[in-house]
Amino acid sequence: MRIGLIGTGRIGAFHAGVLARHPAVSSLAVADADTARAAQVGGAIGATVAPTVDALLDHPLDAVVIASATAAHAELIAHAAGAGLPAFCEKPIALDVPGTLAALRAVETAGTELQLGFMRRFDAGYVAAREAVRAGRLGRLHTVRAVTSDPAPPPAPYLPLSGGLFRDCLVHDVDILRWVTGREVVEVYATGSDAGPAMFREADDVDTAAAVLTLDDGTLATATATRCNGAGYDVRMELAGERDQITVGLDDRTPLTSVEPSGPPAPVKPWPGFLERFAPAYEAELDAFVHLVRGERPNPCDGREALEALRIAEACERSRRERRPVALTEIPSAPA
Numbered sequence: 001m002r003i004g005l006i007g008t009g010r011i012g013a014f015h016a017g018v019l020a021r022h023p024a025v026s027s028l029a030v031a032d033a034d035t036a037r038a039a040q041v042g043g044a045i046g047a048t049v050a051p052t053v054d055a056l057l058d059h060p061l062d063a064v065v066i067a068s069a070t071a072a073h074a075e076l077i078a079h080a081a082g083a084g085l086p087a088f089c090e091k092p093i094a095l096d097v098p099g100t101l102a103a104l105r106a107v108e109t110a111g112t113e114l115q116l117g118f119m120r121r122f123d124a125g126y127v128a129a130r131e132a133v134r135a136g137r138l139g140r141l142h143t144v145r146a147v148t149s150d151p152a153p154p155p156a157p158y159l160p161l162s163g164g165l166f167r168d169c170l171v172h173d174v175d176i177l178r179w180v181t182g183r184e185v186v187e188v189y190a191t192g193s194d195a196g197p198a199m200f201r202e203a204d205d206v207d208t209a210a211a212v213l214t215l216d217d218g219t220l221a222t223a224t225a226t227r228c229n230g231a232g233y234d235v236r237m238e239l240a241g242e243r244d245q246i247t248v249g250l251d252d253r254t255p256l257t258s259v260e261p262s263g264p265p266a267p268v269k270p271w272p273g274f275l276e277r278f279a280p281a282y283e284a285e286l287d288a289f290v291h292l293v294r295g296e297r298p299n300p301c302d303g304r305e306a307l308e309a310l311r312i313a314e315a316c317e318r319s320r321r322e323r324r325p326v327a328l329t330e331i332p333s334a335p336a
Contacts, residue, residue, distance in 0.1 A: 001025050001290060004061045004085075006053055006076055008032040008041040011090060011282075012067035014275055018283050019065065020045040024290050031056040032068075057083050063293045065286070066090065070168075071161060074099045077114060078106035086113035088289040091171060093306050095163040097332055100310055104303045115289050115299055116306040120176045120235075122284035125248035129239060130180045138241025141181060144221035145238040146173040149229030151255075151272060153196070159203035165192065165225055166209060166316040173223040174213070174316075175309035176237065183215040184308075189325045190316040196228050211316045231255035232270030233277055253277075307333065 001024050005016055008030055019025050029048040032038035042049035050056035057064070057079065064080040066073060066089040074094040080087040087107075093100040093116065107114045120126050133141060148169055154162070162168040174185065192206030200207045208226040215221060232255030237248040250256075255270035271277040291297040311331040319326040 001293065002027045002060055002062045003029075003065060004050075004056045004059060004063075005030045005047075005065045005067065006032070006056065007066065007068035007090075008034070008038045009067065009069075010275070013041045014279075014282060015065055015067050015286060016041050016045055016047060018286050020047060022287065022290060024294070029056055029059050029061070053079070057085075061085055063087065063289070065289070069161065070095060070163065074103040077103040081106045081110035081112045081114075084110060084112060086115075086289075086293050088115045088117065088286065090117040091175075091306060092163070092167060092310055093303060094310075095167060097307070097310065097314065100303075100307050101334065104307065107303060113292060113299055114303045115285075115292060116301045116303060117285060118172065118175045118179075118301050118305070118309070119278050119281040119285050120172055121179050121301055122281040122288065123248075123278060124280070126176055126180060126237070129237065129246060129248050130182075132246055133180055133239060133241075134182065137244060138239060138246065139243030141217075141219050141239060141241045143238075143240040144177060144181065144219060145236075145240075146177060146221065146223040147234060147236045147249075148173055148223075148225040149231075149234040149255075150225075150227045150274075151229055151231070151233050153199070153207065153227040156199040156203070159199060159205050162205070163313075164205050164317055165207070165227070166190065166211075166313040166320070167310065169227075170209060170211065170223055170225045170316065171309050171313040173225070173237075174312040175305065177213065177215075177221055177223070178305075178308065178312075180237070180239070181215060181219065183217050183219060185213045185221075185312050185315075185328055186216050187214045187325055187327050188212065188312065188315045188319050190319040191323075192320045200227075206320070209316075209320065211319070213312070229255070231257070232267070233273050234271070235274075235277060 190211035196207035
């Protein structure tokens with residue numbers, strides 16, 4: 001299989017290595033607006049380096065992987081669809097609903113496939129949690145708690161381009177909440193704090209946020225996120241039902257220290273970041289994409305799934321700014 005990769009930043013470089021090692025990938029071509037970076041990443045793995053995205057798409061390709069800056073995602077998705085190429089794209093499709101819908105229309109018109117990079121769906125712990133919930137092991141699910149804590153803030157120039165903490169970070173939590181429980185979010189109430197580094201206030205963003213989400217069966221979920229968790233990278237989910245409760249993300253590298261006399265020992269080597277924590281999941285999602293392109297499996301996370309996660313993140317951001325509960329019916333799912 002011949003794959004073109006657009007974007008060779010941190011996650012793009014990781015994807016490049018995974019694709020170069022994949023036994024079904026016969027050739028890999030890479031492109032980036034930063035041509036020197038593309039040359040460095042491509043040269044390290046023996047990939048062809050294209051000087052531009054257009055030049056990349058002129059190559060004989062079977063599929064495209066998009067790992068560029070967020071602002072370019074929607075246009076590149078449409079470009080790939082216009083070329084008749086199935087695409088894998090890092091989340092989000094776009095930072096707003098209209099941009100997302102436009103890209104989805106391009107894919108639908110072209111009749112191509114689009115898989116979105118919500119990697120937690122491929123993490124062994126979340127997969128096991130989904131199976132436990134769907135099998136009824138927990139009984140009636142009543143409470144879900146999701147946590148995402150980054151060890152350090154991203155670079156200041158990234159913040160104005162990110163879409164904010166809800167769209168950039170907590171969108172993973174709301175996607176996995178839907179996927180694990182099989183339920184839809186009907187209402188959110190969210191708040192945030194910008195009491196940390198000044199760069200968040202300057203970007204009109206928050207460094208810490210919390211949301212209460214009501215699901216369509218009455219289950220209550222909380223989701224919290226912060227950019228300032230000095231102990232390490234912490235991503236967990238707790239699911240509590242009438243018969244049992246389980247947790248995802250609690251292992252000997254979880255950056256959490258018990259103060260109980262008989263509690264577990266403190267982690268010796270906490271997770272430093274998302275690439276280390278979710279490396280197997282990132283590999284698994286690209287493997288799924290390869291099999292999707294080959295017609296060997298259905299799409300595990302299509303564009304409509306990304307749209308629903310974005311709608312929830314949009315509702316959370318509106319709730320934070322307007323200081324009120326927001327029903328999901330207030331966020332469009334189709335053109336007005």
